[in-house]
Every structure is written in structure tokens, then in C-alpha cells.
Amino acid sequence: MSLINQANIIILIPARNEAESIHEVILDIRDHFNGEILVINDASTDQTAQIAEQLGAKVLNLPLQLGAWGAMQAGLRYALKHGFEIAITMDADGQHQAESLLDLQMPILANETDVVIGAFPQRGSTARVFAWHLFRLLSGISQEDLTSGFRAYNQQAIKLLASPEATLLDYQDLGVLLLLHTEGLRIQEIPVEMRPRTLGKSRIFSSWWAVANYMFYTLILCIAKGFFKSPFISRRRFS
């Protein structure tokens, strides 16, 4: 695939102690994209920031750990401040494949939607699938893949998610979707392939206690912010 020369696009990668995988992630992106890559270093204690910088990525160093979403929002605020038109978010653990980058931008460039989610709903255990069903039901959100961090946002979405209103969220998942949903932004899902996580583990699903915590947090979000809202989000069916 040829390089895409798009100066108005920024790729945001929040990373905390991802020294083992960040190298490959950035090289993979460089094969498909020659715009700006911003690694948000969430107070890592390893070489994540140095490795990213050596590979030519720009690095935001958070002086204190903010968690996955706090780091992501820092990147979105940078994108907003510097006038980028599209922000694409990727995980630092190598799950997301850069060859899908173009697919992710296309619906926004064609102004078909405000947010594109690279979805891979096949992943996840039975328990997780059940939890997602429950959350969809409660929140009135129709997306298949609620937790995918592989997303593209247009300027309108960036503006909304960079606002103080979104600051107290903890993950880039249902809370973010609910906010976009409430503000009437269009969300589209496109199917993408994802690699199994080879190095490191999920920030959310690290232990049973963490899972329980996450489930409770999401449940509260659903009830407080999404109950009884009708789904009106456009959605491309999975074939």
C-alpha cells in the first residue's frame, strides 16, 4: 500500500510502560502513514518515551499518571490545539494493524460520519460478550464493539472529547460513546482485523477485581448517562 500523505491527520498512542511493543507499533504505522504520530507517555517508568522519540514520533510526557483515557484526552487536546482534522487512536500493545488506517479515515473524509470505530467484536470471552449485551441494552447504544480503542475522530468529535465534560471519564469506551451519542454525533463501525495481544495485558481486564470494578463503573455510567435513550446512530452492518 502506498504512503498516505495527510498532514491533517494525527495518530494518538497512549502508552504506559510499553517499551517492548512501541517500537513495532510505530514502525508498522510508518509503513502506511507519514503524518504526525503522537505517543502520550502516561508516566512510564521504562524506555517507552525514548524509543518513541528515536523513531521520530512526537511524545507528550504526562508528569503524573492519568490512566488510559486521561492520556488519550491529552492527545486529543493537543490535536485540537494544533488544528488537526482527524485524530486516529491506537493501542500501544500492537493489537491494531496500521493497514486498516485508510479504511478508518475514509468515512470521515467522505463526511459520512463523525466517528469511525475499528471493530473486532469476535474477540472476547462469553462473559465479556454477555456484559456487552447488557451494557448495550442499558445504554441504548447499538455498537458491536464497545471497547475498541482503534478509532478515528473528526474535528467536531475531537472538540467534544477534549472538553472538560469528558475529563472525568476513565476509559475510551462506553462513556465516550455515550457522550458522542448524547451530542448527536454520527458513529460508524467498520470491521477490522486485530492481532492477539502478544505482549503485555489489557489495562482493563488485568484481574478479577479490576474486572468487577470496571463492570460496576460501566454499569453506573449506563444508568446515569444513557438510560432510556433511543439508538439513532447510523451503523454499517457486518457482512
Next chain:
Amino acid sequence: MISTQIITAILGLILATTIIVLIRRDHLHTRHALWWLMLAMGIFILGFFPIIIDKIGFWLNIKYPPTLLFILGLSMLLLKVLSLDIQQSSQEQQLRRLIQKIAILETELKQYQNHEHK
């Protein structure tokens, strides 16, 4: 009965003094003083005139008036704790945004310096 009244009133006075001392030593922000001084005053007054509680209890048709005291005290504490959590959330929000801003400014500064050197 008199001794209970005096002890409660003294408790109110001690609380009020503690608040003033804490503010004096910069351990407590002035804006929190109002709540605590009012509480101290409440303890002082109710300590000296427990009849007030009895009167209100009777008026509200509560059979055992001290219950009223407990309900009032607990609700005040609940309100205070809830307001603390609300305040803490708003500070958390401000802190997060500040951290984000520092990171952005630092990166911009570095960029600017690199540019200058070239």
C-alpha cells in the same frame, strides 16, 4: 442533668476553638469555617437548652425526641461528606486538565527550542 448540659456546651466551645486554631495555622481553608462554626454553635446552644429538641420533637410528633437529634446529626454529616466528594471530583477534573496542559506546553516548548537551535 445540668452537668450533661455543661459538658455538651463545653464540647461546642472546644470545637469552635479548634476550628479557629486550625484556620490560624493554615490547616483549614477559611471557606470551610462557616459550616464547622455553625455546627459548634448548634452543639453549644442545644447543649445548653436541650428543651429545644424536646419542643421540636413534640411539635413533629416524635415519641422519643433524642431520635430527632440523631437523624439531624447524621443527615448533616452525610451532606457534608457528599459535598466533600463533589468537591474532590471537581478538583480531580481540574488536576487532570492541568497535567494534560503541562504535558502539551512542555512538548511545544521543546519543539520551539529545537527550532531555535537550528
